Amino acid sequence: MLMKIDVKETDRKPAIDLYQLVREMFPINRSQTGSGVRKTLSIIAHHIDLEINEVPTGTSVFDWHVPMEWNIRGGSISTLGRKCLVDFASNNLHVLGYSRPVQGVFSRAELARHIHTLPDQPDLIPYRTGYHADDWGFCLSHHLWQTMNDDAYHVEINSDISPGSLTFGECFIPGETPNEVLLSSHICHPSLANDNLSGIAVMTALAMRQARQKRRLGYRFLFIPATIGAITWLARNEAVLANIKHGLVLTCLGDNGPFHYKQSRQGAMIDRAVAHVLRHSSLRHEIMPFAPYGYDERQFCSPAFNLPVGCLMRGVHGAFPEYHTSADNLDFVRPDALHQSYSLIETVLDLLDADCTYERVDGRCEPQLGRRGLYRTIAGQREAGGATQMDLLWLLNLADGDHGLLEMAVRADIPFARLESAARIALDAGLVHARPK
Amino acid sequence: MLMKIDVKETDRKPAIDLYQLVREMFPINRSQTGSGVRKTLSIIAHHIDLEINEVPTGTSVFDWHVPMEWNIRGGSISTLGRKCLVDFASNNLHVLGYSRPVQGVFSRAELARHIHTLPDQPDLIPYRTGYHADDWGFCLSHHLWQTMNDDAYHVEINSDISPGSLTFGECFIPGETPNEVLLSSHICHPSLANDNLSGIAVMTALAMRQARQKRRLGYRFLFIPATIGAITWLARNEAVLANIKHGLVLTCLGDNGPFHYKQSRQGAMIDRAVAHVLRHSSLRHEIMPFAPYGYDERQFCSPAFNLPVGCLMRGVHGAFPEYHTSADNLDFVRPDALHQSYSLIETVLDLLDADCTYERVDGRCEPQLGRRGLYRTIAGQREAGGATQMDLLWLLNLADGDHGLLEMAVRADIPFARLESAARIALDAGLVHARPK
Amino acid sequence: MLMKIDVKETDRKPAIDLYQLVREMFPINRSQTGSGVRKTLSIIAHHIDLEINEVPTGTSVFDWHVPMEWNIRGGSISTLGRKCLVDFASNNLHVLGYSRPVQGVFSRAELARHIHTLPDQPDLIPYRTGYHADDWGFCLSHHLWQTMNDDAYHVEINSDISPGSLTFGECFIPGETPNEVLLSSHICHPSLANDNLSGIAVMTALAMRQARQKRRLGYRFLFIPATIGAITWLARNEAVLANIKHGLVLTCLGDNGPFHYKQSRQGAMIDRAVAHVLRHSSLRHEIMPFAPYGYDERQFCSPAFNLPVGCLMRGVHGAFPEYHTSADNLDFVRPDALHQSYSLIETVLDLLDADCTYERVDGRCEPQLGRRGLYRTIAGQREAGGATQMDLLWLLNLADGDHGLLEMAVRADIPFARLESAARIALDAGLVHARPK
Incomplete structure (x- = not known):
């Protein structure tokens, strides 16, 4: 794929x-x-x-x-019969980030104000964080929340927000x-x-x-x-x-x-x-x-x-x-x-x-590639170094001390690495010198 | 519509x-x-x-x-029996602009050289003016002209062209x-x-x-x-x-x-x-x-x-x-x-x-919008002033003393008035100062 | 066509x-x-x-x-029975450029290494040259080469490569x-x-x-x-x-x-x-x-x-x-x-x-073309000189001493020759002066 x-x-x-x-x-x-x-x-x-x-x-x-440092050791919503329904230990997304500590029994209506769900993605737990707000909350799947119809729940978040x-x-x-x-x-x-x-x-x-x-x-x-x-x-x-x-x-x-x-x-x-x-x-x-x-x-x-x-x-x-x-x-x-x-x-x-700039040692006309063993037919075969003859011609033509290698590659519409190979060939042959960009 | x-x-x-x-x-x-x-x-x-x-x-x-000043009081073409066919009083387009005064009987052929019609829009009177040319003329519908087959007509233009x-x-x-x-x-x-x-x-x-x-x-x-x-x-x-x-x-x-x-x-x-x-x-x-x-x-x-x-x-x-x-x-x-x-x-x-240029009071990083009551979810709601949170982020990002408000609006592709609202919010919050363009 | x-x-x-x-x-x-x-x-x-x-x-x-100078007087491949099959005299493409002189009998296999054909265009003779390589060769149609099945051929190239x-x-x-x-x-x-x-x-x-x-x-x-x-x-x-x-x-x-x-x-x-x-x-x-x-x-x-x-x-x-x-x-x-x-x-x-630059003698507003006989309706008729009224308006508008005539023509999207005619009319009327580019 x-x-x-x-x-x-x-x-x-x-x-x-x-x-x-x-x-x-x-x-x-x-x-x-x-x-x-x-x-x-x-x-x-x-x-x-x-x-x-x-x-x-x-x-x-x-x-x-x-900000203050936040650390959390646990968090849960349980039935009054102490059956745990939502547990930080099973998924740490369940507790709203930067929740302050809380412990007690809350009516469903009170609790609802602290619940975050995704009605359009009812199986998923949302990730929410309340940056430095003095708040607490739970994130759970909408499906789960819809099944939670008790009058009240036991809630506990064991966290602290303190200088750190x-x-x-x-x-x-x-x-x-x-x-x-x-x-x-x-x-x-x-x-x-x-x-x-x-x-x-x-x-x-x-x-x-x-x-x-x-x-x-x-x-x-x-x-x-x-x-x-x-x-x-x-x-x-x-x-x-x-x-x-x-x-x-x-x-x-x-x-x-x-x-x-x-x-x-x-x-x-x-x-x-x-x-x-x-x-x-x-x-x-x-x-x-x-x-x-x-x-x-x-x-x-x-x-x-x-x-x-x-x-x-x-x-x-x-x-x-x-x-x-x-x-x-x-x-x-x-x-x-x-x-x-x-x-x-x-x-x-x-x-x-x-990416650096190259400049021809002598930029007047093309150098004679043949006597350096660098002349091949222009059919697209790559040299050992990965450059084609055409890549080398581009490099030698644009090596004017102004064009960086990336600019050359963009102008020639040739992958950078191939122009880089051409530059190495030209450097080895003493045809160009590199200039730091 | x-x-x-x-x-x-x-x-x-x-x-x-x-x-x-x-x-x-x-x-x-x-x-x-x-x-x-x-x-x-x-x-x-x-x-x-x-x-x-x-x-x-x-x-x-x-x-x-x-140029000389042109004034006209009337103009008409009538039959020799004094039936008025074309009258400046009914439509001031009927007389060619800057027509010199004329009065007399003209053969249809002579008159024809002074008639302007629109054969392709035969019901309409054309608007023509002869800028400062020593000429006179009438503009009428082509249909009317085609019905005017008398041998001669009485013509009168009561105008003057004189220093003014x-x-x-x-x-x-x-x-x-x-x-x-x-x-x-x-x-x-x-x-x-x-x-x-x-x-x-x-x-x-x-x-x-x-x-x-x-x-x-x-x-x-x-x-x-x-x-x-x-x-x-x-x-x-x-x-x-x-x-x-x-x-x-x-x-x-x-x-x-x-x-x-x-x-x-x-x-x-x-x-x-x-x-x-x-x-x-x-x-x-x-x-x-x-x-x-x-x-x-x-x-x-x-x-x-x-x-x-x-x-x-x-x-x-x-x-x-x-x-x-x-x-x-x-x-x-x-x-x-x-x-x-x-x-x-x-x-x-x-x-x-x-349109003026804004510059952040301190352009290093985003300002903390939350403690100024300016942080909202980025869902596109507008502030009272008409700007969204995103508009405000654009304003604060481009308030570099170089971008004018129009340039910002063009770059952000946001209506100018919304960026203007964002600028007002930022000014009120002391986050930017305006610079005349 | x-x-x-x-x-x-x-x-x-x-x-x-x-x-x-x-x-x-x-x-x-x-x-x-x-x-x-x-x-x-x-x-x-x-x-x-x-x-x-x-x-x-x-x-x-x-x-x-x-390089050395290359001259050639003839070249051929013949059967051992001296029937000439390939002859430079009939088409000078037959001999590889810069071929060195050769004379002798070659087996078909040896000869094959010096033969250039176009298998995809089997009726055509290719053009090949071996720049300054110490080589010789023949170019012929692939069809001809396919019929040449003798064991050996007589080959002759009468050339020289020498200082010149x-x-x-x-x-x-x-x-x-x-x-x-x-x-x-x-x-x-x-x-x-x-x-x-x-x-x-x-x-x-x-x-x-x-x-x-x-x-x-x-x-x-x-x-x-x-x-x-x-x-x-x-x-x-x-x-x-x-x-x-x-x-x-x-x-x-x-x-x-x-x-x-x-x-x-x-x-x-x-x-x-x-x-x-x-x-x-x-x-x-x-x-x-x-x-x-x-x-x-x-x-x-x-x-x-x-x-x-x-x-x-x-x-x-x-x-x-x-x-x-x-x-x-x-x-x-x-x-x-x-x-x-x-x-x-x-x-x-x-x-x-x-292509040169024109500048209006006085570039403030349009000149009054009418009193110079240069005002025509803008319907596209050309002046004697080939320029339309619109061409003249472009020339007079862009004659600011900066635009060359080609730049004017490109901006107006009017053929250069027509703007050139307009420039001549304007020069003759004393409305512009030319400036060398």
């Missing part, structure tokens, strides 16, 4: 089993803060060199403050130059597999890979709670921002749908890079214009920063039926989709790292 | 009855000069503070001279800044309702409205004879031109057809403003590129001026069958069409006046 | 019979070097003032060296300004009528025409062997290159297919000029983006030169079945197609030569 990316070999496996990592993190109850986030980061830290940051409750971050800290993870892998690529995933959703864990898993594997790669650019991986995490990171890292030349927010990468790439606010090179890779991938995809709603690109692309950051997804928030429900589970996420997403981003990162 | 403009309430009535004003001016015989123009301007002056200018015959205006003046009206309503909007209609056509009076009536009502409005920009309304009137005004007002930031020539606004907007020569902001309002209006419309033929945009957009002036019409000159015939009458013009045209232009003027 | 170019009169005949010139040159055996090239140039030199250049074997030209020179012709016709137009055709193919001789014939006639014309620009016509000829010319003429403002490589202009224009690498004015003329010609055509494969635009558009040179063809190299076969013969090339190509390029050259 899923088509192959033909610009890169897709049989290069990530160093970890992506699906297994999703499965490992799935049961943990994550929220903006608290022990679930810490546990998630500790799992990631088994694989990569992760710096874990704790920022105290109340710390001022631009227009915001770091906001926790996030950061992994920076320096490159040969100060220029860097920012990758970011949110880590604040409980048992949601696609809208959370898919991005975390793919990003963890990418960090493992980039650490092993020879690289021109630095790579900065952020595992952060959405919104407040991004704001907190930005507030603490303003000095770093000038180095960020490209960025991607990664999320919802495990479903089986087409890719969606949302462009950066500024119309950055990353937009052309992702569009180029998708175009030559034979993967179904759609390019979406920037809009100030979605994931943390909202913060990265706020007007005073306007960073070159886009957002790569498969399913789009709010647009697939499993979104923010109990159906965004381990069945919804597929191993091959995760792998394909990893391969695609890997190709994009390799492109960004390899 | 006519659809509502949904960006503005269309139930705001103009201060005068547009159709009644057209009806009042319809019987008057207008030409480039003469008493008909003066009478028309005196009617307009009942409603607005109109400066009436008289420029003497022979005055040099760029490459031209103000060119008359035009101007109403300037100053704004808070020296920047101004130019609006212009021609006033030189006799009993033609759409191609003349519709523009005059709508513009009169707009001038009444703008005088009452709080306004940032000045508004300059010109009621001028076509071509020579525009040239005369330009020759006398070169010092004013630098202040004109936007302009519209208004004509043919009373028929029931779709709107046609002809762009300015320079590709000005007014083009984007009108296109934006039309796009969000659900009104049928077409955008036409600039061409150096049409109405007085020809003069305003001549190369040395190149003013930011477009032309708004419903029916396009020469393209509707009633054009320049006796069918362009009080039946052809419709009250609701006039009103709709008025509402559309009102919306455009409000947009131009409100 | 072929449609008329309506922007120019197509009944102006070239000064020579184009088809006759193709026929005269057809039998000659051309290659990159040698007596065939010299004979071809001597025929061209009967018609135009052609400078013939000889560049010695071994001369260094950028990354290349001028590379020969090319150049005709420069100076203009009033140092700016010039480059036109170039390759002259290195043997008996191929379209891919070689059509371009040579059309270019010869154009050189005759331009020498007779009053002209603002200089015209430089190059008759050169492909690739090495262009490289050699460029190496010897670097000082000239800054003067080249427009250029066309001309080839395959004699077949009956649609025109193909391949754009310059830099996106030059020549691209807009050719596209404009084609658009207003009612000729079938296609515009192709630049690519670094094809004819000598590869060298002219190499990165250090990046000259404003496109390539005009009818049939596209490799894309028509007769390409590089014995079917590209005197039947394939048609007199009317040659003539039409000539007319089209003539129109382009006249456009380039006439």
Whole structure:
């Protein structure tokens, strides 16, 4: 079903089993803060060199403050006969995020004001969180709620909201130059597999890979709670921002749908890079214009920063039926989709790292390829390096010191990797020299 | 039949009855000069503070001279038995504009050289004028002419062409800044309702409205004879031109057809403003590129001026069958069409006046809307002010001191008025400050 | 069948019979070097003032060296019984270009390694050349080769490859300004009528025409062997290159297919000029983006030169079945197609030569055309000069000193020649002055 990316070999496996990592993190109850986030980061830290940051409750971050920390140990609705009907232990979506502790007997009518269901998807449990509101609540399937007709229920939420800290993870892998690529995933959703864990898993594997790669650019991986995490990171890292030349927010990468790439606010090179890779991938995809709603690109692309950051997804928030429900589970996420997403981003990162400008040693006329053993018929056969004769002619023609390799590939409408091969051939033959971008 | 403009309430009535004003001016015989123009301007002056200018015959205006003044008291063709067949008193289109006086008996063959008919529209009287040519003539229906088979006819035109003046009206309503909007209609056509009076009536009502409005920009309304009137005004007002930031020539606004907007020569902001309002209006419309033929945009957009002036019409000159015939009458013009045209232009003027640049007080990340009571679900509900949450996010994201409000609205593809509401909310919350454009 | 170019009169005949010139040159055996090239140039030199250049074997030209000279007197394959089966004298395609001399008896198997056929076009002889490879070979129809089942054949090629020179012709016709137009055709193919001789014939006639014309620009016509000829010319003429403002490589202009224009690498004015003329010609055509494969635009558009040179063809190299076969013969090339190509390029050259900027003497408002006898109804009648009233209005509106005449024609979407007529009328009336571009 899923088509192959033909610009890169897709049989290069990530160093970890992506699906297994999703499965490992799935049961943990994550929220903006608290022990679930810490546990998630500790799992990631088994694989990569992760710096874990704790920022105290109340710390001022631009227009915001770091919130109180929320932790929960249990929550249930039972009949007065103590038959448990709804239990946090069976699905952590059952308790509204940031619920304050509660214990007691409530009439059905009182309880109803704290119940969240999905009448249009009556079998599913919704995911809801009440950010820092002094509230409590339960999320359950509409079908279950319809069967709950007792006059009163025993309710208990064993949680606390108290000063603590906001926790996030950061992994920076320096490159040969100060220029860097920012990758970011949110880590604040409980048992949601696609809208959370898919991005975390793919990003963890990418960090493992980039650490092993020879690289021109630095790579900065952020595992952060959405919104407040991004704001907190930005507030603490303003000095770093000038180095960020490209960025991607990664999320919802495990479903089986087409890719969606949302462009950066500024119309950055990353937009052309992702569009180029998708175009030559034979993967179904759609390019979406920037809009100030979605994931943390909202913060990265706020007007005073306007960073070159886009957002790569498969399913789009709010647009697939499993979104923010109990159906965004381990069945919804597929191993091959995760792998394909990893391969695609890997190709994009390799492109960004390899994108530089070439200039002919002597740009007057074509060089004589024949005496260098580089002249073949133009029938499309590839050289050992993967470039055709035509690719080499494009490279030699556009190697004027102005065109970057990506711009060449876009103009020639040839996959970047083939022009890159042509550049290597030309470099080896002493026909061009590379210029850092 | 006519659809509502949904960006503005269309139930705001103009201060005068547009159709009644057209009806009042319809019987008057207008030409480039003469008493008909003066009478028309005196009617307009009942409603607005109109400066009436008289420029003497022979005055040099760029490459031209103000022409002689033409006045006519009567004109007829009668049988030799004095039965009147064609009478200026019954329809002032019957006499060719600028006809010199004539009296006598003419053979049918001689008379035929002075007769204008429309063989393809045999029931209609054409409108013709012989600008300053030493000629005389009659315009009549082809059917009537075909029944006139006498050997000779008695002909009389009681007119004079003599030194006098060119008359035009101007109403300037100053704004808070020296920047101004130019609006212009021609006033030189006799009993033609759409191609003349519709523009005059709508513009009169707009001038009444703008005088009452709080306004940032000045508004300059010109009621001028076509071509020579525009040239005369330009020759006398070169010092004013630098202040004109936007302009519209208004004509043919009373028929029931779709709107046609002809762009300015320079590709000005007014083009984007009108296109934006039309796009969000659900009104049928077409955008036409600039061409150096049409109405007085020809003069305003001549190369040395190149003013930011477009032309708004419903029916396009020469393209509707009633054009320049006796069918362009009080039946052809419709009250609701006039009103709709008025509402559309009102919306455009409000947009131009409100278009300014906003800048976030602190553009780093999103502000925390929740603690300001500005955070709602993003389901599209409008705030009291008419803006949705999404509109507010767009405003806050694009408030970088560079994007004007119109540019924001175009990028977000949201009606201007909604972004304007969002800007007001953001201003009230102290999140942005406005910058004059 | 072929449609008329309506922007120019197509009944102006070239000064020579184009088809006759193709026929005269057809039998000659051309290659990159040698007596065939010299004979071809001597025929061209009967018609135009052609400078013939000889560049010695071994001369260094950028990354290349001028090759050895190849001459051939005969070549054949015969049965051992001396029955001649394949004879260079009957078709010079039969011998692989740059074949070294050979004489002897070869087994069929040995011979097979030197035989080139077209199994998919079994009646045709392919054209092949082995540039400077130490090889020999024969090209023949696949049908013939299939009948040759003897055990051995007698083979003879009477050729020599020895130091000599590379020969090319150049005709420069100076203009009033140092700016010039480059036109170039390759002259290195043997008996191929379209891919070689059509371009040579059309270019010869154009050189005759331009020498007779009053002209603002200089015209430089190059008759050169492909690739090495262009490289050699460029190496010897670097000082000239800054003067080249427009250029066309001309080839395959004699077949009956649609025109193909391949754009310059830099996106030059020549691209807009050719596209404009084609658009207003009612000729079938296609515009192709630049690519670094094809004819000598590869060298002219190499990165250090990046000259404003496109390539005009009818049939596209490799894309028509007769390409590089014995079917590209005197039947394939048609007199009317040659003539039409000539007319089209003539129109382009006249456009380039006439393209200048106009500025109104006084650009404020329209001038009064009536008192100059220039006011006509706008019904589309043309003036004596070929311009309509509307053309004149466009010219007067866009004569701002910035728009060139071609840019005006493109914006107004009016054939250049009509705007040129309007410019003449305006010049004669003293309304504009011309400014050199």
